[in-house]
Amino acid sequence: MNLPVLIVGAGPVGLTLANLLATRDVPVVLVERNATTSDEAKAISLDDESLRTLQAAGLAEAVLGIVVPGTGTRYYDRKGRPLFHARGPEPYRLGYTFKNQFAQPELERLLLQSLKDRDGVDVRFGTELVAVTDAAGGAIAHLRGTCAGAGDGSGDGTDLPVSWVLGCDGGRSTIRELRGIDMTGTSHRDVWLVADTVGDEHDERYGMHLGRPDRPTVIVPGRDGRCRYEFRLRPGEGESGTTPDFATIKRLVSPYRGITPDQVERSTNYTFNAVVANRWRDGRCFLLGDAAHMMPPFAGQGLNSGLRDAANLAWKVAEVWHGRAADGLLDTYEPERRPHATAMVEFSERLGQVVMTVDPMRGRIRDTAVRALLLTPWGRRYLSEMRFRPRAVHDSGLVVRTGTGDEGLVGTQLPQPRVLVPPSLHPSLLDHVLGNGLALLGVDVDAAGWDRVSAALPGALPITHIDVRLGERLPRPHGERQAIADADGRLEAALAGAHGRFVLVKPDRYIAAVFPAARSARVAAELARHANRERTP
Helix, strand or coil, X not given: XXXXXXXXXXXXXXXXXXXXXXXXXXXXXXXXXXXXXXXCCCCCEEEHHHHHHHHHCCCHHHHHCCCEECCCEEEECCCXXXXXXXCCCCCCCCCCCCEEECCHHHHHHHHHHHHHCCCCEEEEECEEEEEEEEECCEEEEEEEECCCCCCCCCCCCXXXXXXXXXXXXXXXXXXXXXXXXXXEEEECCCCEEEEEECCCCCCCCCEEEECCCCCCEEEEECCCCCEEEEEECCCCCCCCCCCCCHHHHHHHHCCCCCCCHHHEEEEEEECCEEEEECCCEECCEEECHHHCEECCHHHCCHHHHHHHHHHHHHHHHHHHHCCCCCHHHHHHHHHHHHHHHHHHHHHHHHHHHXXXXXXXXXXXXXXXXXXXXXXXXXXXXXXXXXXXXXXXXXXXXXXCCCCCCCCCCCCCECCCCEEEECCCCEEEEHHHHHCCCEEEEEECCCHHHHHHHHHHCCCCCCEEEEEEECCCCCCCCECCEEEEEECCCHHHHHHHHHCCCEEEECCCCEEEEEECHHHHHHHHHHHHHHHHCCCCC
């Protein structure tokens, strides 16, 4: 297959997806109907998993230069008093800080610049997709220029043969509309005012959720004096889709700072949706990000969920494009991603109903319940470690359960501790060793076990073999097999339960299987089934 992959939409999800595919030597055409990247700071928070995804595209260090390494979210009660601070389960569990504030225009410019430096990437602004026609071995994308001097320059349009069409074109997705895909969920009528400001003196590195029933408020400080304010409006204070007047902004912001008109970068009144597309694949077309799911902003997971989609689908498209897997592998995308995305939509909706309630009695009950939880060690961990947030787990798709007592690891994301890598033994982030493909970790297994697994696995997808040494021992490479050792105890904490077994890790760092050498034939058969399965009609 030599046709490029078409990505529709040059927001953060589309730009990240293009970088991930280019990293895997897949040619990409990226089209965006607007003339440039967005100047609107929509998303403002990247979590540690998103930074790990950007690491896979070689962009983590650059992105760290434009974010505020955050310390989570602080929740306040109905009277504006601190309740608790949610910091996440473990510092640097995935290699990065748990929550990081950023300005979306800066991120988009950085991601776009990276694409300009890569081979095999064709970026076309001022170009829109108007139709998709199925064709043998691919599809024909019908494109049209939207503004003079941009895109392909053809007012009549052009036809582009492509292998797949990946829709990262937002809540009003053209691809979703063209393929007749509906969304299921709720459209909320609550109107919120959002204002992005500059010249702000807030120096907190955490978001603030003020659960005041009289005026639910969110404040998220950013870099260089930027700050995001969001206020729940009362009836008559503003209509969705309109720009609020400065007098309203000044009145709402005044309890927190003084402000002048030139300090308002962006403001709008909006409502939100809690919806999920009824299907995420239609033939050669796929939906990602807001095209596949839209959620309330209260958990800060809209963009992060889209980047999870990109991480999941990119490696599968690359494997099929390069001929190492059949098209059926792409059918594992929706079963792996839909359950967590749906759970996150529902969670964001519930969180808003509880934290941002306008009912004084509900606010009182919430505050009483939270303070009761904080009296117990379990309750404090539940709140401070955000155990109330849905955990991403792959229950179906490319997962193999062998019934050997390690089911708790299967489908979960492997942490990213620092490991010792010979010959220098310089501590390195785990993903630098895992690479961009499947990785098989042998956790303190013997040579006979490796021989048995190596004999069983050829014929499926290419896999990097890595010896894992736990405890205070030196790693010893063997032939082409890499070796790593624990640098600080976190690798052992992650994999101690797999001692004497093999751990198969997918390129998006979710665990596909944990198994002893004796079950290697079964794992190989399941892996080959997914890799060789033709497309589901």
